[in-house]
Amino acid sequence: MGIQALMAVTAVTETQDLVTLVPWTFIITICNLFIQVFLIKKFLFKPINNILEKRQNLADKVIKEAREAKEEADSLKDQYESSLTNAHAEAAQIVQDAQKEAQTKADALVQDAQKQATDIKAKAAADIEQEKKKAINEAKDEIGGLAMDIAGKVVEKEINENDHKKLIEDFISKVGA
Amino acid sequence: MSKEFSVVGPKIYATIRTGIPILGDIKITETIIVSWIVMLIITALCIFLTWDLKVENISKRQAFAEMLVEMGNNFVRNNTGSTKFDKLIPFVSALFITSVVSNLISLIGLRSPTADLSTEAAWATVVFIMITATKIKTNGLGGYLKGFTTPIAVMTPFNILSELATPVSMACRHFGNILSGVVIDGLIYWALGLASSALLGLIPGAVGGFLSKIPVLGVGLPAITGVYFDWFSGCMQAFIFCMLTIMYIANAAEEG
Numbered sequence: 460m461g462i463q464a465l466m467a468v469t470a471v472t473e474t475q476d477l478v479t480l481v482p483w484t485f486i487i488t489i490c491n492l493f494i495q496v497f498l499i500k501k502f503l504f505k506p507i508n509n510i511l512e513k514r515q516n517l518a519d520k521v522i523k524e525a526r527e528a529k530e531e532a533d534s535l536k537d538q539y540e541s542s543l544t545n546a547h548a549e550a551a552q553i554v555q556d557a558q559k560e561a562q563t564k565a566d567a568l569v570q571d572a573q574k575q576a577t578d579i580k581a582k583a584a585a586d587i588e589q590e591k592k593k594a595i596n597e598a599k600d601e602i603g604g605l606a607m608d609i610a611g612k613v614v615e616k617e618i619n620e621n622d623h624k625k626l627i628e629d630f631i632s633k634v635g636a
Numbered sequence: 637m638s639k640e641f642s643v644v645g646p647k648i649y650a651t652i653r654t655g656i657p658i659l660g661d662i663k664i665t666e667t668i669i670v671s672w673i674v675m676l677i678i679t680a681l682c683i684f685l686t687w688d689l690k691v692e693n694i695s696k697r698q699a700f701a702e703m704l705v706e707m708g709n710n711f712v713r714n715n716t717g718s719t720k721f722d723k724l725i726p727f728v729s730a731l732f733i734t735s736v737v738s739n740l741i742s743l744i745g746l747r748s749p750t751a752d753l754s755t756e757a758a759w760a761t762v763v764f765i766m767i768t769a770t771k772i773k774t775n776g777l778g779g780y781l782k783g784f785t786t787p788i789a790v791m792t793p794f795n796i797l798s799e800l801a802t803p804v805s806m807a808c809r810h811f812g813n814i815l816s817g818v819v820i821d822g823l824i825y826w827a828l829g830l831a832s833s834a835l836l837g838l839i840p841g842a843v844g845g846f847l848s849k850i851p852v853l854g855v856g857l858p859a860i861t862g863v864y865f866d867w868f869s870g871c872m873q874a875f876i877f878c879m880l881t882i883m884y885i886a887n888a889a890e891e892g
Contacts, residue, residue, distance in 0.1 A: 475645040477815070478753055481665070487668055492758065498730075499729055499730045502686055503685065503704070
């Protein structure tokens with residue numbers, strides 16, 4: 460048995476026409492619609508939109524913070540990199556300077572040593588030369604003296620044959636001395 | 637067992653005599669009572685869904701509520717292509733959910749408020765006023781009135797007719813679909829009742845006489861046909877009504 464048919468049979472209350480416009484129902488429905496709009500706005504859209512907005516703000520904040528942190532990290536990184544590069548350059552400079560200085564010092568030392576050696580050599584040569592001259596001069600003097608002595612002795616021999624032997628001995632002993 | 641089938645309008649529970657000439661008496665009908673129930677259901681649902689909202693670590697309930705709100709927002713924004721109709725979102729959403737719940741409340745045995753032309757006529761009238769107001773706001777009153785004489789002045793009556801056809805067609809489309817669902821459901825139950833009574837009436841004696849009064853065949857088939865006539869048709873008509881509402885209002889704002 461159909462529900463509608465049952466209604467038709469058992470309905471004790473009167474029913475309105477199936478297709479009709481009832482003014483009061485019309486007005487009440489309009490009111491109901493606006494009340495429903497208000498209720499939905501108040502109980503669904505307002506709180507949910509509120510929460511969505513809050514979450515949006517939160518997400519924006521987090522993203523903003525992350526971006527800031529990243530920027531800071533980037534700048535720090537740049538700073539470190541540049542200071543590292545500087546340090547590298549500085550170290551290289553220091554090493555280079557040290558090498559140069561060492562080279563200069565070594566060069567100077569070698570030059571000094573060479574100069575000193577040359578000086579010493581020159582002085583030694585000069586000394587030798589002087590000694591040589593001196594020796595030659597001495598030898599000349601000696602030879603001259605000797606010749607004079609010999610010449611004297613030759614002259615004395617004429618005078619005394621006997622003294623000859625003695626003279627030679629004297630000479631030899633003198634030369635030996 | 638009735639051999640006749642008939643569909644009747646909503647029951648009138650009470651009549652308040654007012655004596656106002658045109659409006660007549662206030663009749664508390666099934667339509668009004670059930671529409672209050674619908675409003676109660678929707679409001680209770682809203683309060684339930686938005687109870688204890690959190691910004692983070694949300695519950696499934698809140699996620700569902702947020703999804704509904706986002707759906708409403710997207711529905712209006714996608715169909716108008718902008719965010720300048722955002723203040724219409726609660727209205728369209730209310731219209732949609734009221735329509736859906738009203739259509740589907742017939743599933744629990746109550747009579748749909750939408751099976752009463754007064755309901756749809758009221759909604760369509762509100763929508764019509766909104767369309768007209770938007771048109772006047774966009775083009776000015778002069779521009780709105782002048783719009784009726786385009787392209788030539790002779791067209792004026794037809795333009796007025798087509799303008800009035802908008803709410804009438806909206807109301808009648810929705811009403812017709814829901815009423816046809818009511819009629820078809822009624823017919824199916826009636827036919828199945830007759831069939832089961834005839835089938836069980838074959839059992840002789842008092843047992844057959846008793847069993848033939850129970851419409852056993854009414855279990856099952858209406859659930860399947862109801863998928864289309866109640867669920868699909870109910871949701872579809874609500875969707876079409878809201879879609880048309882938002883389209884008409886968006887069009888009204890673009891003219892001129």
